[in-house]
Amino acid sequence: MSDLRVALLGCGTVGGGVARILLEQPERVATRSGRKIELKKIAVRDISKPRPDCIPASLITRNVAEIFADPTIDVVVELMGGTDIAREYVLQALMAGKHVVTANKALLAEHGVELFETARKHDRVIAFEASVAGGIPIVAAIAQSLTANQITAIQGILNGTSNFILTAMSEKGMSYSAALKEAQRLGYAEADPTLDVDGSDAAAKLCVLAQLAFGLNVTVKSIERFGISEMNSIDLKYAQELGYTVKLLAEAWLDGKDVAMHVAPVLLRNTDMLAQVRGAHNAIQIMGDVVGETLYQGAGAGEMPTASAVVADIIDLAVGRAQATFQAAKLWQPSGKGFRLRPSTRVRSRFYLRVLVADKPGMLAEVARSLADVGISISSVIQHEAVEEHQGDVVPLVIITHYAETGKFRTALEHINRLPGIAAPGVHFSMDD
Amino acid sequence: MSDLRVALLGCGTVGGGVARILLEQPERVATRSGRKIELKKIAVRDISKPRPDCIPASLITRNVAEIFADPTIDVVVELMGGTDIAREYVLQALMAGKHVVTANKALLAEHGVELFETARKHDRVIAFEASVAGGIPIVAAIAQSLTANQITAIQGILNGTSNFILTAMSEKGMSYSAALKEAQRLGYAEADPTLDVDGSDAAAKLCVLAQLAFGLNVTVKSIERFGISEMNSIDLKYAQELGYTVKLLAEAWLDGKDVAMHVAPVLLRNTDMLAQVRGAHNAIQIMGDVVGETLYQGAGAGEMPTASAVVADIIDLAVGRAQATFQAAKLWQPSGKGFRLRPSTRVRSRFYLRVLVADKPGMLAEVARSLADVGISISSVIQHEAVEEHQGDVVPLVIITHYAETGKFRTALEHINRLPGIAAPGVHFSMDD
Numbered sequence: 001m002s003d004l005r006v007a008l009l010g011c012g013t014v015g016g017g018v019a020r021i022l023l024e025q026p027e028r029v030a031t032r033s034g035r036k037i038e039l040k041k042i043a044v045r046d047i048s049k050p051r052p053d054c055i056p057a058s059l060i061t062r063n064v065a066e067i068f069a070d071p072t073i074d075v076v077v078e079l080m081g082g083t084d085i086a087r088e089y090v091l092q093a094l095m096a097g098k099h100v101v102t103a104n105k106a107l108l109a110e111h112g113v114e115l116f117e118t119a120r121k122h123d124r125v126i127a128f129e130a131s132v133a134g135g136i137p138i139v140a141a142i143a144q145s146l147t148a149n150q151i152t153a154i155q156g157i158l159n160g161t162s163n164f165i166l167t168a169m170s171e172k173g174m175s176y177s178a179a180l181k182e183a184q185r186l187g188y189a190e191a192d193p194t195l196d197v198d199g200s201d202a203a204a205k206l207c208v209l210a211q212l213a214f215g216l217n218v219t220v221k222s223i224e225r226f227g228i229s230e231m232n233s234i235d236l237k238y239a240q241e242l243g244y245t246v247k248l249l250a251e252a253w254l255d256g257k258d259v260a261m262h263v264a265p266v267l268l269r270n271t272d273m274l275a276q277v278r279g280a281h282n283a284i285q286i287m288g289d290v291v292g293e294t295l296y297q298g299a300g301a302g303e304m305p306t307a308s309a310v311v312a313d314i315i316d317l318a319v320g321r322a323q324a325t326f327q328a329a330k331l332w333q334p335s336g337k338g339f340r341l342r343p344s345t346r347v348r349s350r351f352y353l354r355v356l357v358a359d360k361p362g363m364l365a366e367v368a369r370s371l372a373d374v375g376i377s378i379s380s381v382i383q384h385e386a387v388e389e390h391q392g393d394v395v396p397l398v399i400i401t402h403y404a405e406t407g408k409f410r411t412a413l414e415h416i417n418r419l420p421g422i423a424a425p426g427v428h429f430s431m432d433d
Numbered sequence: 434m435s436d437l438r439v440a441l442l443g444c445g446t447v448g449g450g451v452a453r454i455l456l457e458q459p460e461r462v463a464t465r466s467g468r469k470i471e472l473k474k475i476a477v478r479d480i481s482k483p484r485p486d487c488i489p490a491s492l493i494t495r496n497v498a499e500i501f502a503d504p505t506i507d508v509v510v511e512l513m514g515g516t517d518i519a520r521e522y523v524l525q526a527l528m529a530g531k532h533v534v535t536a537n538k539a540l541l542a543e544h545g546v547e548l549f550e551t552a553r554k555h556d557r558v559i560a561f562e563a564s565v566a567g568g569i570p571i572v573a574a575i576a577q578s579l580t581a582n583q584i585t586a587i588q589g590i591l592n593g594t595s596n597f598i599l600t601a602m603s604e605k606g607m608s609y610s611a612a613l614k615e616a617q618r619l620g621y622a623e624a625d626p627t628l629d630v631d632g633s634d635a636a637a638k639l640c641v642l643a644q645l646a647f648g649l650n651v652t653v654k655s656i657e658r659f660g661i662s663e664m665n666s667i668d669l670k671y672a673q674e675l676g677y678t679v680k681l682l683a684e685a686w687l688d689g690k691d692v693a694m695h696v697a698p699v700l701l702r703n704t705d706m707l708a709q710v711r712g713a714h715n716a717i718q719i720m721g722d723v724v725g726e727t728l729y730q731g732a733g734a735g736e737m738p739t740a741s742a743v744v745a746d747i748i749d750l751a752v753g754r755a756q757a758t759f760q761a762a763k764l765w766q767p768s769g770k771g772f773r774l775r776p777s778t779r780v781r782s783r784f785y786l787r788v789l790v791a792d793k794p795g796m797l798a799e800v801a802r803s804l805a806d807v808g809i810s811i812s813s814v815i816q817h818e819a820v821e822e823h824q825g826d827v828v829p830l831v832i833i834t835h836y837a838e839t840g841k842f843r844t845a846l847e848h849i850n851r852l853p854g855i856a857a858p859g860v861h862f863s864m865d866d
Contacts, residue, residue: 144577145745146741148465288568290738295731297730309578319760325752
């Protein structure tokens with residue numbers, strides 16, 4: 001079979017890793033592909049930047065148009081990031097008759113319909129294993145391996161930075177800011193960690209997974225997101241006391257004809273498989289109506305793990321698997337596939353609520369009354385006699401509710417926050433199960 | 434596209450589940466396949482046995498030959514188990530021009546080369562996702578998703594029965610026999626649990642994984658196997674004291690040009706992802722030279738989880754993915770792929786050793802000397818003043834070694850077992866890391 005010729009757009013961390021595999025392991029890649037894979041060009045913005053030694057200078061170009069114009073290039077691998085120029089280039093590549101491999105979840109979440117329609121029109125394929133959870137083959141799991149199932153729930157630890165920080169806070173008793181500094185020192189967090197810790201990064205990945213599992217066209221903006229930057233160690237301690245672990249979860253689950261989705265810190269039972277995922281790892285738990293629960297875990301980011309997924313997509317194109325999957329999966333249809341996104345106020349959950357209340361009779365009764373007024377019943381309560389952090393005339397009150405609609409819980413919370421004797425607005429999290 | 438017509442050989446637990454999905458979810462299966470999948474015949478031994486209500490009597494036949502002779506049947510799904518008649522039927526199906534889907538790890542481990550050669554000769558495909566770890570897509574992970582990697586190590590909890598028993602022993606302090614009874618009562622263990630608890634079942638699955646990862650042709654008999662039926666709670670307690678959890682692991686790892694393999698109870702650090710896999714679950718940790726560690730976890734057996742994998746293979750055949758993978762992966766080549774099985778005596782490991790010794794001076798020195806004589810050094814020792822189970826004149830001595838060749842360790846152990854003052858032969862396990 002003829003060689004498969006590949007060009008990269010972008011040669012940062014992941015691009016460097018992909019180039020390294022293709023250039024340093026040509027026999028391995030050819031054996032797995034049944035044909036030679038030739039890395040033909042790498043387009044970069046800054047031609048003077050140093051590159052891995054294995055990359056010959058002759059491969060590097062600043063001229064992207066040259067790649068689209070080269071009829072011998074079969075596959076364009078988009079590793080630039082961003083959603084504007086990346087969108088433009090992916091469209092051009094498809095229109096020029098090239099398959100596209102991308103690791104860009106934000107691009108798919110934002111422009112999936114347009115890109116996939118263009119690919120279908122030009123009989124080309126978009127492959128995107130690397131866009132979610134790095135080297136963990138979660139896209140293949142849903143799009144190929146679990147096809148006998150209707151997926152009913154996805155729960156993912158999709159942001160390694162946040163999981164590293166929460167693990168450090170919870171296991172070492174560190175504050176949020178100390179744990180963030182530690183993550184930055186070790187290279188798990190960027191100088192500006194906003195997109196990681198505010199849930200945006202995980203939300204873009206969740207959009208991709210929700211498309212795969214539910215055919216749902218949804219953008220990051222339409223998903224309710226809560227991050228971890230306001231996380232207080234005291235809530236992690238109360239969670240532990242209750243037998244729970246807090247994880248930043250990206251969740252999507254089926255509720256009738258609706259899909260409920262959010263990214264939020266969630267209290268998981270300690271025995272839950274996801275509760276045991278520590279450090280910078282990613283993990284995704286998938287519930288299927290036939291298979292039950294399956295869990296996928298590994299490095300969710302980084303040069304080589306993500307490159308592993310990109311090269312798997314290239315090999316899938318070489319052997320024809322990517323084409324078969326693209327055609328069968330019919331992703332990012334303009335009309336969606338029949339499921340709707342449930343409005344966030346109507347998403348049901350159990351809730352953890354912590355409020356600082358005046359140390360006087362009747363406060364528990366008033367808080368409980370506010371919940372009862374909207375029909376929410378209480379599952380358990382913690383009120384300790386004294387807590388170091390809050391000596392004097394206020395005490396923390398922790399309440400676990402039964403299942404309730406988010407909107408109703410918020411109505412109750414607004415009421416609670418206005419009660420005389422409430423020292424600070426209530427802190428709340430969703431709880432699993 | 435034309436319908437894909439399927440026949441099942443066998444209609445036990447898994448066969449019933451497969452029939453249920455194909456008959457009760459025809460639209461789902463057709464949508465994922467891009468064509469209709471028709472269940473045309475189900476061959477059974479005992480035609481009078483009750484079947485799930487969804488199966489029309491007209492599908493059931495005792496005449497297997499009718500299936501092979503029917504030119505409209507595209508796929509034969511072998512779910513009979515066993516290695517003699519199953520081999521015969523799979524060969525006949527391939528020679529009659531049918532693709533084969535099988536869940537039969539023992540068949541592949543025993544006759545893989547012959548079956549795959551026959552499939553290649555007749556331009557047919559054998560798909561076998563269901564043969565290892567039920568609904569966990571581990572075959573696809575290795576054969577498709579991790580193709581950028583040289584797999585360097587596989588560690589699997591591949592037998593749910595054994596893991597259930599070890600979890601119950603370790604978490605509830607149950608004896609082996611009490612835990613086995615509990616497993617039988619809950620349906621996790623069969624009346625005769627031999628193949629589950631002696632490591633044979635896990636070894637057959639490991640043969641399949643070693644073929645996928647290393648191209649190694651190896652049969653169950655050539656793998657060293659230790660089971661859990663001799664497991665004593667006291668060793669689980671010592672393991673806990675040391676920060677370890679005992680799991681029955683099926684392991685294969687690369688050591689130069691050799692692949693070391695065994696099935697054995699192994700001490701894993703409590704923080705290891707596999708140490709946290711509880712109950713009847715299966716889990717497989719794969720180490721790749723590009724991706725690092727990835728873990729796959731879920732139900733490893735049972736009607737519907739295994740049926741999920743079988744139907745995924747049928748859908749893969751319908752969309753053409755299975756054909757692409759079969760051709761590219763080149764499995765069970767008569768010549769193997771360059772790796773050799775390392776003789777078990779030369780496999781290196783750390784060891785846990787517990788011996789009952791006379792409570793007199795010099796015993797530790799003599800045991801340590803026996804290890805030192807073959808060049809094995811000691812990493813740590815536990816010798817308590819008194820242990821309830823062994824009052825009187827003997828005390829247990831627990832020794833953890835550094836890495837050593839299994840053969841040398843056994844030489845030392847033979848010597849230790851013959852020392853005056855040794856009250857019972859030493860109990861030993863491998864340790865991870």
